[in-house]
Amino acid sequence: MIVSVASGKGGTGKTLVATSLALSLKDRERVQLLDCDVEEPDVHIFLRPVITRSEAVCIQVPEVDEKKCTYCGKCAEVCAYHAIAVSPQHVLVFPQLCHGCGACSYLCPEEAIYEEGRQIGTVESGYSDSIAFVHGKLTVGEAMPTPVVRKVKEQVNHDGVVIIDVSPGTSCPVVESIKGSDFCLLVTEPTPFGLNDLILAVELVKELKIPCGVVINRAGVGDRKVEEYCLKESIPVLLTIPLDIGIARIYSRGITLVEGMTQWKESFLELFDRIQEIAHERSRSLKR
Numbered sequence: 188m189i190v191s192v193a194s195g196k197g198g199t200g201k202t203l204v205a206t207s208l209a210l211s212l213k214d215r216e217r218v219q220l221l222d223c224d225v226e227e228p229d230v231h232i233f234l235r236p237v238i239t240r241s242e243a244v245c246i247q248v249p250e251v252d253e254k255k256c257t258y259c260g261k262c263a264e265v266c267a268y269h270a271i272a273v274s275p276q277h278v279l280v281f282p283q284l285c286h287g288c289g290a291c292s293y294l295c296p297e298e299a300i301y302e303e304g305r306q307i308g309t310v311e312s313g314y315s316d317s318i319a320f321v322h323g324k325l326t327v328g329e330a331m332p333t334p335v336v337r338k339v340k341e342q343v344n345h346d347g348v349v350i351i352d353v354s355p356g357t358s359c360p361v362v363e364s365i366k367g368s369d370f371c372l373l374v375t376e377p378t379p380f381g382l383n384d385l386i387l388a389v390e391l392v393k394e395l396k397i398p399c400g401v402v403i404n405r406a407g408v409g410d411r412k413v414e415e416y417c418l419k420e421s422i423p424v425l426l427t428i429p430l431d432i433g434i435a436r437i438y439s440r441g442i443t444l445v446e447g448m449t450q451w452k453e454s455f456l457e458l459f460d461r462i463q464e465i466a467h468e469r470s471r472s473l474k475r
């Protein structure tokens with residue numbers, strides 16, 4: 188069972204939901220929590236895991252042997268990312284723009300291009316109590332989070348419940364994080380910005396054919412338009428967390444909701460039961 192926790196917009200409380208769901212479930216299920224928000228991972232602040240393994244994430248970037256190069260320009264022509272430029276006497280590679288697709292070395296008629304690994308991030312794994320923890324960290328200044336997300340997801344352990352904290356938005360790293368999930372929980376807030384970005388996130392999960400449900404965080408801050416939208420689109424609102432200064436206080440001290448206010452544990456267990464029901468119903472209907 189893979190549950191991704193996403194949001195169209197940053198700052199809605201995605202990590203609050205992902206960590207509380209993992210902590211509530213850990214006595215009932217084998218739980219793995221992956222932090223795929225590799226540009227700004229923060230789950231470790233709340234779970235304080237013991238890291239036992241660290242692995243570099245590299246992409247293959249081209250190096251040109253100018254002794255063999257005839258400056259024909261084919262490599263620059265084929266590069267969709269403008270990561271390679273050819274002048275009459277030089278070939279310039281811009282490693283930070285390179286996506287490591289390998290097209291230039293494959294198409295070079297002189298076999299003048301070889302590839303070298305370049306580190307763009309790190310994946311660390313370990314444990315927080317009984318929760319298996321993995322997170323990715325994109326190196327500061329690097330522009331490609333998706334290969335780091337992919338590396339984090341290679342560690343998915345299908346023997347239990349996997350919770351994925353996804354980066355905000357609807358771009359490539361979000362698609363990479365969510366795909367393959369059995370369910371996507373969309374965390375939003377009842378404001379016009381929250382609604383706008385929720386609509387984009389819903390379109391994305393529909394495109395990926397993943398069932399979804401909504402958690403409304405900071406309920407009371409805005410209006411009822413998010414609920415009205417969910418009703419119209421038949422998207423279940425699975426949990427509502429009120430705007431509460433007490434929650435903000437414990438969270439700002441790095442304490443998760445279910446640790447700081449233990450009465451929430453039951454609500455998160457019920458949330459997971461509903462997710463399971465919906466995901467199972469969906470897989471049954473696909474088999475029919």
Ligand code: SF4
Nearest residue numbers: 256257259260262295
């Ligand atoms: S395709 Fe090969 S030979 Fe042509 S410019 Fe690029 S590196 Fe040089």
Ligand code: SF4
Nearest residue numbers: 266285286288289291
């Ligand atoms: S590997 Fe792909 S992205 Fe990188 S320079 Fe070559 S063609 Fe461009």
